[in-house]
Amino acid sequence: MRFLQRSLRPVYAPLLHPKHTARIQLSNATPLPAWTRSxxxxxxxxxxxxxxxxxxxxxxxxxxxxxxxxxxxxxxxxxxxxxxxxxxxxxxxxxxxxxxxxxxxxxxxxxxxxxxxxxxxxxxxxxxxxxxxxxxxxxxxxxxxxxxxxxxxxxxxxxxxxxxxxxAALSSDFPKYAEGMKRVEQAKPKSQKEADKILEPYAKDLPVRQFLLTNLGRPEPSAPLKFRIPIQTLARSLDDMADFPxxxxxxxxxxxxxxxxxxxxxxxxxxxxxxxxxxxxxxxxxxxxxxxxxxxxxxxxxxxxxxxxxxxxxx
Structure with a gap:
């Protein structure tokens, strides 16, 4: 087991790094709220x-x-x-x-x-x-x-x-995952194996596909498999997930x-x-x-x- 030593960082950094100042500006970003205790x-x-x-x-x-x-x-x-x-x-x-x-x-x-x-x-x-x-x-x-x-x-x-x-922009993998999950839902698969095959072009690694497919379930006996999570909502929120308020x-x-x-x-x-x-x-x-x-x-x-x-x- 490789464990790297923790290091305590300075209390205050003197300057913002240029990468932070060049922030992604989202046209649909919500205004920053005023800081309050509640x-x-x-x-x-x-x-x-x-x-x-x-x-x-x-x-x-x-x-x-x-x-x-x-x-x-x-x-x-x-x-x-x-x-x-x-x-x-x-x-x-x-x-x-x-x-x-x-x-x-x-x-x-x-x-x-x-x-x-x-x-x-x-x-x-x-x-x-x-x-x-x-x-x-x-x-x-x-x-x-x-x-x-x-x-x-x-x-x-x-x-x-x-x-x-x-x-900071999300890894390009996440939009691919969302698109793949949409494709799975549109195909109305009957089995996990079928869903996995549809998702494979969008998520090459088997552990990642297995992770994503844990969200798949059958609403009722003999019904097609369906994601328990709202894929469309989460796909629309990817820019917000890259943001920080x-x-x-x-x-x-x-x-x-x-x-x-x-x-x-x-x-x-x-x-x-x-x-x-x-x-x-x-x-x-x-x-x-x-x-x-x-x-x-x-x-x-x-x-x-x-x-x-x-x-x-x-x-």
Whole structure:
């Protein structure tokens, strides 16, 4: 197992990196909301009641809660193994959630980071989860960063996995995945094998196809297979998933601990993004794991070790 040493980054980066200042401007981007302590005062949509699974090591996990959030096209099922490990090793209950438009959670035509984070804040309040650690991969990473910056009192610390607080184009794979999933749904396949064959030109790697096809189900006996998630809504939201709702770290900052975990073979957290991470999250630490973007599934043991080491450290 290869585990790369964490390194503490400078408190404030002196300058924004040019890559961050040359931000992607989206013609349909929503205006940036003013920073407030409460999402609900500025949100124009309703927070959705999120589905979740509690991992509490048969009731023995009594510590501060951990909330773990999947990435785009994922679900709470993706994080079962690591959630069980955290509950056992750390004796902390772990809530693996489905975000809006994913898994068993409700669907809504709005799918951006402010709405996603608003849902998570409502989840924390509903379940009275105080002093929580928020872990998120990819889409989930930007969701926990958004919530931490909007409401620093909502959590004790955050662990974003393979994403950075910048506007950056998604890998070209994600539009292909969305297109392939549309093709699958249009074909009304009768079997997983048939669906896999349709999806193969759009997702060459079998593990990725298997991941995407976990969203496929049969609404009723003998009916064609259909995706449980709203593919059209998520496809329309890809630009929003590339965006980040904050642009000025001089106005909003999360001064509690933050652990950024990145895959060294992934493009999403380049060295050029580290200065801006340091300005938004001045106490951030960094762990590099020898993997691609799917850090948790590719290197689960290294991921678990990094999180456990971070959370067992004293403030």
């Amino acid at each position: 999402f609900h005062a500025s949100a124009s949509w309703r927070a959705l009641d999120l589905a979740y699974r509690l991992h509490d090591h048969n009731g023995d996990a009594k510590g501060d809660p951990i909330v773990i959030i999947h990435g785009l096209f994922g679900s709470k099922r993706n994080n079962q193994s690591v959630a069980n490990a955290f509950a056992r090793i750390l004796s902390r209950p772990v809530y693996a959630i489905d975000t809006r438009n994913h898994g068993e959670s409700p669907h809504d035509t709005t799918h951006n980071y402010t709405a996603l984070a608003d849902d998570v804040e409502a989840f924390l309040k509903k379940h009275d989860l105080k002093n929580a650690t928020l872990i998120g991969h990819s889409m989930g990473a930007k969701t926990v960063m958004t919530l931490a910056l909007r409401n620093p009192d909502s959590c004790a610390n955050i662990i974003p996995v393979d994403n950075a607080p910048v506007d 904050f642009t000025n770290p001089d106005e909003v900052r999360f001064s509690k601990r933050a652990l950024f975990i990145r895959g060294t073979k992934s493009p999403y957290v380049s060295d050029e993004t580290l200065p801006i991470i340091g300005r938004f999250f001045p106490r951030f630490e960094l762990v590099d794991i020898d993997s691609g973007h799917w850090v948790i599934s590719e290197k689960p043991e290294e991921f678990i070790k990094a999180v456990v080491n971070f959370l067992q450290e004293k403030e």
